[in-house]
Amino acid sequence: MSGTGVWARERAWELAASSGWRPLDLSLGVPAEPAPAISHAGPHENRAPAAYPPSAGTESLRVAAAGYLARRFDVTVPVSAVAACAGAKEFVSTVPSLLRSARRDRSPDRDVALIPALGYPPYEFGARLAGLTVHRVPVDAAHRMDLGRVPDHVAARALYLWVNNPANPTGAVEPRPAEVVEWGREHDVVILSDEVYAETTWDGAPRTALSAGLDGVLAVHGVAKRSNAPELRVGFYAGDPALVSELLPLRRDAGLIAAGDSQRAAAGLLDDDAHAAGLRARTARRLLGLVESLNAHGLRCDHPEGGPFVWLAAPGGDGVAFAYEVAARAGLVVAPGIAYGPSGGGHVRVAAVHDPDLVEPRLAALGPWTRERSGDRKERVP
DSSP, rough: OOOOOOHHHHHHEEEEEEEHSSOOOSSSSSSSOOOOOOSOSSSSOOOOSOOOOOOOOOOOHHHHHHHHHHHHHHHOOGGEEEEEESSSHHHHHHHHHHHHHHHTTTTTTTOOOEEEESSHHHHHHHHHTTOEEEEOBOTTTTTTTTTGGGOOHHHHEEEEEEESSSSSTTOOSSSOOHHHHHHHHHTTOEEEETTGGGGOOOOOOOOOOGGOOSTTTEEEEEEHHHOOOGGGGGEEEEEHHHHHHHHHHHHHHTTTTOOOOHHHHHHHHHHOOHHHHHHHHHHHHHHHHHEEEEHHHTTTOOOOOSSEEEEEEETTSOOHHHHHHHHHHHHHOOOEGGGOOOGGGGGGEOOSSSOHHHHHHHHHHHHHHHHHTTTTTOOOOO
């Protein structure tokens, strides 16, 4: 089966609530632990009189973001080429429209958005919102983008390419982001690099597309994933100074502004590496426990190269039906793979956000059923 059933998250929660287990959410990448201590005082500036915060970002946030990129990725980005966004998701959803508006006159034929074959849903949403044609880039057996399979006539019309490193939902890591950047430069395609999960790169050091130089590249980061602070709704983008300059006035005119308190708090978090290292270690432990438990109870999977998710093949081949069954039988809410692209219908995404001792009993109870169903292609949908 291809996983074409209709998915309703509310229905999954209803099934989980009636399962006999306390519902446990493994569908979102938000660790089930308190957020770090957050100070809104700001490390570089005193509180000013009431005023709108700068859309481009406070000086403290931009300085802290540039410092983080230098420490973690060994790349130098001018503070003027760093700017705030109201969370990475906001940037992902709005940059296609703003980039198309900024380049409409000189690049009127650039009406295609290149996105991963399997990827974060706002990649497609943002492109559709901008009126762009979506082209999903094929991947190889390791779920890495195969840019050699992008037809020349498509590349000639592409405005930008989203690359996600590590990739959501598959956990694939592009080992040579410089090659992706070079492809973009050869084809005059802007590279938009989603690096929000970079801290959870398990296969070697974290990568950034900015390591290949800033020309034609924008990278987006957030504190939601690095710091477990999604309530702040703040992130930053950085890279090509010309691209940042193009976007800044458009974002300001559109009212795309992160709250001042959030910007001050984010600056403090970006200056602090210790809490991020602690979260990374806890995520690594949860992920290892999840992979071991899934395999022990008949759900075969590999440890991802990066990210906090397991990309799991659904027994029977229907991710939606399997997600409903897992909710009904074990009280676990997971994300069906069809949400991430048409080729994801036979999978589910499982987030390592709870401690293994909470998840293990659910998978143990589910084990006999999953083993029985692994060889049966007929799934029932509640």
